[in-house]
Amino acid sequence: HCPPGTDCRPHGFFATPAVADINGDDRLDIIAPSWDHTVYAWSATGELLWRRYIEDTLWSSPVVADIDHDGTPEIVLGGDIWAGNPLNAPEGGLVWILNRDGSTYPGYPKFVPLQTVWSTPAVVDLNRDGDLDVVVGTGTHFPDPGGRWVDAFTARTGRSLPGWPVAVAGRAMTSPAIGELDGDAGLEVAVGSEGGYIYVFDSDGRELWRSCESGHTDGCFERYATHGGVSIADVDDDGWQEVVAGFDHEMRIHDGRTGRIEASRPFTSGLALTPASTPAIAEIDGITHIAQPYYFEDNTRIDIFTTGRRLCRADWPTFMRDNRRSGRFRAVPGASGPFRCPVDFVAQQYQDFLGRELDPAGAGYWLDRLDRGWTGAQVIGAFMASGEFSEVVAPTLRLHLAVHGTYPMSAGSIREGAAYLRNGGDRALLANLMINAAGADELDVTAFAGRVFENVFRREPTLVELTNTVHVLQTGTSRGQLIANWTAGDGAAHLAPQVDVAMTYLGMLDRAPDAAGWAHWVRRAGGGDLGSLITNFQRSEEYAERVTAPEILAVTGP
Structure with a gap:
């Protein structure tokens, strides 16, 4: 150890630096532990954000994670500690957790007697209780048998999980x-x-x-x-x-x-x-x-x-x-179910919602999202919301709901309408085709206006609203144009739960809804519970039978 005022420590880096935004400016920073007993943090431009002296040599690579769910990251790493140190720690090692500014997280460092901590930690919710855990070994500085174990502990508290640490044959x-x-x-x-x-x-x-x-x-x-x-x-x-x-x-x-x-x-x-x-x-x-x-x-x-x-x-x-x-x-358990390979799950969404093959860029993007903890419902929901799907399927469904007031009886009619719009077709003309096919063109103007208003806005029109609508239809606006205008404007929000449910049935099960499922899930989706619908479909036997062959069904859990 160095005499006071003298820096005699070796310089150099063994640990792999971490790259993460630690100061909240939406730019990546660099966090690097050094053999000179110091953790450094630099901005992407090379500005020194802070340096923190933590008593002894550092070999362990840092992991950056928000261990307490407060929206700010912490830094987890192992280190050495010498006898007679000012921390009153036993000679051996430490597991440090630092705040984003380099200060020590409350309750740390965690003391490791008889052995250094050169092992690089893994951070994971190991026991699925919602709290992040640290899994880490020890080191090889002090003589064997010191350090013959691996520990797993709750990062926020430092308490070992039940059954941990575990004994192993060597350091x-x-x-x-x-x-x-x-x-x-x-x-x-x-x-x-x-x-x-x-x-x-x-x-x-x-x-x-x-x-x-x-x-x-x-x-x-x-x-x-x-x-x-x-x-x-x-x-x-x-x-x-x-x-x-x-x-x-x-x-x-x-x-x-x-x-x-x-x-x-x-x-x-x-x-x-x-x-x-x-x-x-x-x-x-x-x-x-x-x-x-x-x-x-x-x-x-x-x-x-x-x-x-x-x-x-x-x-x-x-x-x-x-x-x-x-x-x-x-990664979330079962996120890519029922497929055993995540890339197959992503490829299926391309087929179901975009009607095309998975490309390498798309595979990289979506697999990264799954790695970062997206659920299957989040991925499928994102495909449903994509322009390639929602900008043709959702408008077709809204037109159908405006004309019929309920779910489509077949998936084919919606796919045909979506294909028409995808090829540049006009929404008003498509609405007129639906009106004629349903016989709604034979209704008198007042009956038509009242029915369509109720179908779109989910309530009866007031006398003023009905009178104004009839006037619009009698002064040059076609019935198809009226529906196209309403469903692209204020009416879209009123139809959103029905559209979401119908798109889920069409995209995931490749069929029209059934009456019981429609009533149940429209009510749930109206309360913001679309994710439950997607998750239930993803876990269903019907979905598994539709999208997977027997030999490639998931075999590694739900």
């Missing part, structure tokens, strides 16, 4: 990976430890399986240098996610449910040390690729492996989960 510098592995819709934690082991724990801390990854003739043994990370993804498109790691001199793919080795391939250099990095998994040209860097002295390599199959689901496909290095797991 656990590895950054945990989070994903759904065993089909129960809950989350699991995959992590490595010194000694050569991979572990998978359930969210309650129960060990589901472990695997010895050592290729040594003696198998796994204490202090075997296992410092790399693990990834979680369905790399063979079989509906179940695998745990992928290169802890020794080969890449191994494990069945995420049981730990069984599904495939293994040696690295191309037999001189490699056990990799200290995490496999990166991505789909390139429709095929899963797995990249693993490793080195021996100046012999640095990256081996690329492929499974020959597309990448299906990928809950934690790289270090800190994604290419933003967010360290966050936010």
Whole structure:
């Protein structure tokens, strides 16, 4: 430690910086912990926002998350702590949570006796209670057996979750990976430890399986240098996610449910040390690729492996989960149901609501939304609200409701009307066609005006309103033009619940509503509960049977 007034600490960065807006100006900032015992925060232009000295060396990469739902982010990271420190902490490590200005979050740091915290945390609502949790290992500075555990605790309070921390065979510098592995819709934690082991724990801390990854003739043994990370993804498109790691001199793919080795391939250099990095998994040209860097002295390599199959689901496909290095797991269980692959769910929405194939840009956009925690109902609702769908289907439905006063008897008539508008057709002419087909052209002008007013505005017209409407029709405005004007103006809001429900039936079930469903869901949608309708349809057997073949139905939970 440095004499007073002297900076003798080593300079440099081992941790991966975090990039996030921490000062609320809607621009990304940079948060970087350093070996010089300091966390730095810079703006995108390089302005130093703040620096915070936190007593000892920093190896752990930070994760930025709003842990208390107050709309402002906090910064989570691990660190070291020396004996005799001013915090009165035992020698070992700390888990820090800093406020957006670099000050310490109340109740922190969390003391970790006997071992540093070099592990990079994962932030996730592990037990699905609405509070974010921190899952983190330890480090390798102090002698073994200090640090033979992995902890999961509520970020807001620092209290360990039931069943945690869990014991492992060696010091656990590895950054945990989070994903759904065993089909129960809950989350699991995959992590490595010194000694050569991979572990998978359930969210309650129960060990589901472990695997010895050592290729040594003696198998796994204490202090075997296992410092790399693990990834979680369905790399063979079989509906179940695998745990992928290169802890020794080969890449191994494990069945995420049981730990069984599904495939293994040696690295191309037999001189490699056990990799200290995490496999990166991505789909390139429709095929899963797995990249693993490793080195021996100046012999640095990256081996690329492929499974020959597309990448299906990928809950934690790289270090800190994604290419933003967010360290966050936010995906909602069942969001892409009933599909086991999220991209298939997105492709179905393109077919149902836009009538075209999914394009790469669209796939990237919507998969990112699912990764960020959008529900399936939010995605489907966004497609329903898109210009490509709502600007032709919604007007057609409003015209139909104005003429008939109830839901369409067939999906085909609405699709034909929407196609007519999509090709540049006139709404007033389409309304006239509907009027003639319904026989409403034979009504006298007063009866027609009263019926259409009630259909659009959901009430009887006053005498003045009826008189004015009759006058409009008798002075040159066609019946179709009247309906087109009303349904594009004030009437649109009155018809919104019916239109939303009908669009959901048409888009998701490809059929017209039934009488009972129509009455129930129009009432619910009128109260702002359209999301429940979409969610119920998404979970229904009818939707699953319509959109999926038996061999690609979801097999990993609701």
